[in-house]
Amino acid sequence: MAIILGDHQYGKAENRIVRIVRDTPRHEIRDVNVSTCLRGRFDAAHLTGDQGEVLPTDTQKQTSYAYAKTVGLASLERYAHALAVHFVDDVEPVDQARVELEEFAWERVSVGGAEHDFSWVRSGREVRTVAVTVDADGSAWITGGLKDLVVLKSSGSEFHGFLEDEYTVLEPTSDRIMATSLVAKWRFGAVDVATFDFDAAYAAITTAMVETFASFHSLALQQTLFQMGKTAIEAVPELVEVRLSAPNKHHFAYDLARFGIENHNEVFHADDRPYGLIQASVTVEGAPDAGPAWDQYSGLV
Amino acid sequence: MAIILGDHQYGKAENRIVRIVRDTPRHEIRDVNVSTCLRGRFDAAHLTGDQGEVLPTDTQKQTSYAYAKTVGLASLERYAHALAVHFVDDVEPVDQARVELEEFAWERVSVGGAEHDFSWVRSGREVRTVAVTVDADGSAWITGGLKDLVVLKSSGSEFHGFLEDEYTVLEPTSDRIMATSLVAKWRFGAVDVATFDFDAAYAAITTAMVETFASFHSLALQQTLFQMGKTAIEAVPELVEVRLSAPNKHHFAYDLARFGIENHNEVFHADDRPYGLIQASVTVEGAPDAGPAWDQYSGLV
């Protein structure tokens, strides 16, 4: 029985890069957490300890910071793509590179109603994610996403007519709180990396999903998720797939009848664990193969 | 040598209460994390295990949820005050009660430009805090606060002229990023709990502090903090004290000169640890004694 090396990858995770553009008195800011990952011919490093084919993770870090200046972060996707292309093209043993990043959003401080030139408050809403994978032949797979988008509706959500067995004690309901902390990822089909407006796409996708969550009358979280994915694709036709993972953050109407107090879905206990966890993908029929688009590295994206 | 019982307190921490007001089709939401704490004559419970004077923490929990309906959460401070008064007045061994709470803010979802009636997205910016302490004689101490307010300015901050010794290697600078994740607490003097507009005070204090952070040219985080506390008190004259705790979230200009790349404060590494930690209180001269206002319980507030 031979024991052999299987898949392997390595890189530098969580480079915390803040990029300021200060060419004018009105600065711009991009705040990202970048992870780079190389895939290729690194067998010797594992089998014999020979590092001759291994570009150090420290070098990948330096490159990430250098590209934050030379390429810039005006477009997250173009930055990630340029970095991945560099590793594939310029580092001989690399067959495929993947760059993942999280973006933390900042809002300009308003002072007396006017936007300040160089002061921001962190918005703290969802975290935007990007992953770009590039092959030796130049093929690229681009995904976007978000996480920690916490939404809640206090009406317009039902759950009944479900399958029952001997362990079923849940009561059906025609009015409940529905809340989740959404993780979404989406895959672009053929887009021109150099010119596509990814920021506009992000805004359109996020708006579509939040508006659908709010206005779609829900018979189950599953149904809401499918609708959210569907309206996202309709909003941005370059998308070929949306993947959604949604914890059902349970809010239990608190039993106050014991104390002679009526509670018509007004006071809830927000429970931590356990939680329902619903996951679904929504795709365009005949979507191109995903290739390595979803092959994660850091676990953050 | 006798070993004796010293100070003691107990209660129920982190009741996660969500209160919906649904008297009209346009709902309102308050999302809080409530901790209740009783102080009083509980020696027997410690010394002999006799629970005759101990109101169970479970009962405190039930009461917190019940009051969320009967008193409501329209005013966080009035809810906390009512709960504390109840424990002091109605539970014989209790000499002093403290109610602490965190509030998580939600923003109404906008659908096609119109605010939705019952759907929200969690804002994710700072967490608001409240602590109300009530004595057997009815005296009350009310503090407010916030935490996790992350602010950054990419210019308008200097640091030089500091004391040097044999371990000093820091270079002075006249232009740096200044960033912090602010924790602030403030103490109200004499206010009428039943009528004071605490929400307006919160908004005014927060605005004063953020605007000051942004517009005040800083020679040190210490100086900025003092100004923030000062403008908060000026904005809300009912305040008698503001306490500020601010990690100096260091952003180091990345050394790209090694690669022949200029970096004029454009690319930074956001470091995690260690960090400077600056703490200061700003008070009104002759402020009334703080009494138990700052005697923490849960550590969350």
Place this chain on the structure above:
Amino acid sequence: MAIILGDHQYGKAENRIVRIVRDTPRHEIRDVNVSTCLRGRFDAAHLTGDQGEVLPTDTQKQTSYAYAKTVGLASLERYAHALAVHFVDDVEPVDQARVELEEFAWERVSVGGAEHDFSWVRSGREVRTVAVTVDADGSAWITGGLKDLVVLKSSGSEFHGFLEDEYTVLEPTSDRIMATSLVAKWRFGAVDVATFDFDAAYAAITTAMVETFASFHSLALQQTLFQMGKTAIEAVPELVEVRLSAPNKHHFAYDLARFGIENHNEVFHADDRPYGLIQASVTVEGAPDAGPAWDQYSGLV
């Protein structure tokens, strides 16, 4: 362009079950975090909101707790397998079920040198993980694992001879601290679920990996990881694959020469981010196909 439902799965995540065996005065404890996941014919729930084929996540929760009594948790793998078989066999629309769990280890308190019958202290070392996937035809895939196993060696680790490019500034070293917080997962080949001693396998695998980390002279973390996987398979021949993910927790020798103080790898700064992240799988040649063994659900396992 039609928009269609893709892969989907749902269940109850993070049931925090503690099971005490108290048939004798000497109790036993198992403390687990269980997630159940169903895969099957749930299209209607997504497309029309019809829940007729959906067993509620609440029912899955009830079942998890019930099985903790009836099947028990003496064997984590047999508990997970029984639960998965139940869902596949007894719930009509389910084609495949997956049960994932984390185990938190407790050590018996020692009182005056004697083990206490019913008191424990949480060990706090690594968390053990298990995932069992069962198909409609009864096929089962069993994986084990661990996470948060933090190991460090203060010598016996080198890193040099690596590939260099224009962004390479790292100095080679023949003596450094090597430290990681290991995540490992392993896949069993054909074992008899009813009789195999999974606890013994866990102990043998963990011992093999920790001993190898300690005693193997390392030329790179990649090399150490491959050896750890290899010795684990040698220790437990029922394994067909080991997957390892290891952050390189950097410890930088602190520059004290500026102060005229020698530091021969004695004082280090333990840095948080960024970190190298090395991932590799080690397999038996000709290993059976992994099937759904690695298709994650909760992200915890």
Place this chain on the structure above:
Amino acid sequence: MAIILGDHQYGKAENRIVRIVRDTPRHEIRDVNVSTCLRGRFDAAHLTGDQGEVLPTDTQKQTSYAYAKTVGLASLERYAHALAVHFVDDVEPVDQARVELEEFAWERVSVGGAEHDFSWVRSGREVRTVAVTVDADGSAWITGGLKDLVVLKSSGSEFHGFLEDEYTVLEPTSDRIMATSLVAKWRFGAVDVATFDFDAAYAAITTAMVETFASFHSLALQQTLFQMGKTAIEAVPELVEVRLSAPNKHHFAYDLARFGIENHNEVFHADDRPYGLIQASVTVEGAPDAGPAWDQYSGLV
């Protein structure tokens, strides 16, 4: 109304120092998180931005790492004391210095039954804490402590006979799980910093508390905590005070009767929130005044 500066302090928090002693082939390790805090005449920094009296937090960091070599970390308390004395004695505007640290414990890896010379696994049990405060006149206050010590007993714990009111629905019990994640702090009276064996004291205190938790039959968590503090002081007579903060980590017997399954305290749900939170101090009668011993800085200790 004048607005003035109140109390203030500053320093460098969370210096992550790892100290290896490698004078022989058998290394030793100390892994700590050090925070330094200065109190003194820093008004000008706050009021005018003049930094002339401010020793930079960066300098404090350098000093912490330098002292890790020159003084060493063989004794956590002597390291912290030396650092605090340095700041008070050698930095003119400093009136009082406080050094706080956390220690993360490592266990030597055993290879084939023999302890390895330079490889460790992080124990992951409790975190040890130390705080040393030194005044300009040389007075010193030393406290120790621990946190994250998670203990559980599956019998030997009752709770009944408690006070009841109209919100009381809790059932009394004569057998329940009692579990907590203990935070303890203790204050030493007069000890000779240069010679006292703090490590032995730590071991004796921890043993006393854990053994008491295990073997003392409990009528309430309050009673158990008092006994734990009492036996700690009896074990180490240099102690004058012990402060305990204990979340009551609730384990609810799961209702399986609905499914016709008996559950005699065998299957529990471990709930996250809310939790009872019990806090008590135990002191020696006539203990010296605590002075600044408990005046926290980082919030970690």
